[in-house]
Amino acid sequence: MQFTEPEDTIYDPFSGAGTVALEAWIAGRHVFVGDLSPYAYVLSKAKMNPPKNLEDAERRLDIYWQEATDERRMIDLRKIPRWVRTFFHPETLRDTLAIRNVMLRHHQYLLLMRVESGDDPKPAIWEEFRSIITESDEEFSDFEFIERAAFYERVEKAYAVVATSEKTLYANIILKKGVI
Numbered sequence: 542m543q544f545t546e547p548e549d550t551i552y553d554p555f556s557g558a559g560t561v562a563l564e565a566w567i568a569g570r571h572v573f574v575g576d577l578s579p580y581a582y583v584l585s586k587a588k589m590n591p592p593k594n595l596e597d598a599e600r601r602l603d604i605y606w607q608e609a610t611d612e613r614r615m616i617d618l619r620k621i622p623r624w625v626r627t628f629f630h631p632e633t634l635r636d637t638l639a640i641r642n643v644m645l646r647h648h649q650y651l652l653l654m655r656v657e658s659g660d661d662p663k664p665a666i667w668e669e670f671r672s673i674i675t676e677s678d679e680e681f682s683d684f685e686f687i688e689r690a691a692f693y694e695r696v697e698k699a700y701a702v703v704a705t706s707e708k709t710l711y712a713n714i715i716l717k718k719g720v721i
């Protein structure tokens with residue numbers, strides 16, 4: 542922090558657990574980070590997207606915990622690879638998977654096709670989508686991005702497909718059932 546002032550921009554291309562990102566943000570710097578590792582990406586993203594305040598965090602925790610209580614009855618640990626099971630007490634693993642499923646349902650109900658190299662990495666239409674979504678869901682954190690082939694596989698299994706005359710690239714969007 543001794544080398545920068547508030548409002549300066551910090552870039553950490555090896556963000557790891559996101560400590561630099563978080564500390565810089567708290568100190569009033571603008572922050573850009575990246576990392577090769579998907580695990581580092583998840584940790585950094587979580588640190589940069591905290592709940593708005595303590596009440597909001599408690600409210601969300603209550604909702605997730607309530608839903609996870611129902612969800613945990615549906616978890617079949619026999620479907621979890623043995624090597625994963627050896628790391629956890631069965632009840633801990635069941636709780637963790639239940640919470641994970643609930644959080645995924647809450648936050649990733651919109652799937653977009655990941656950009657292929659050579660195309661605009663941040664299509665403008667996604668920002669339009671984002672502003673429409675955040676108007677009605679202030680908890681919305683991000684889209685889920687999947688590879689082109691996986692995207693089309695999901696489309697084949699979709700309950701319904703709405704085709705329009707929209708020609709913008711990467712405007713395809715999958716809505717997961719049961720959450721809107």
Ligand SMILES: C[S@@+](CC[C@H](N)C(=O)[O-])C[C@H]1O[C@@H](n2cnc3c(N)ncnc32)[C@H](O)[C@@H]1O
Pocket residue numbers: 553554555556557558559560561562575576577578581
């Ligand atoms: C020690 S951590 C960085 C700690 C981080 N600066 C912090 O504030 O917590 C090093 C990170 O560099 C990432 N890394 C290593 N080689 C990389 C590369 N070529 N491109 C992007 N990230 C890389 C690793 O995935 C790891 O997460």
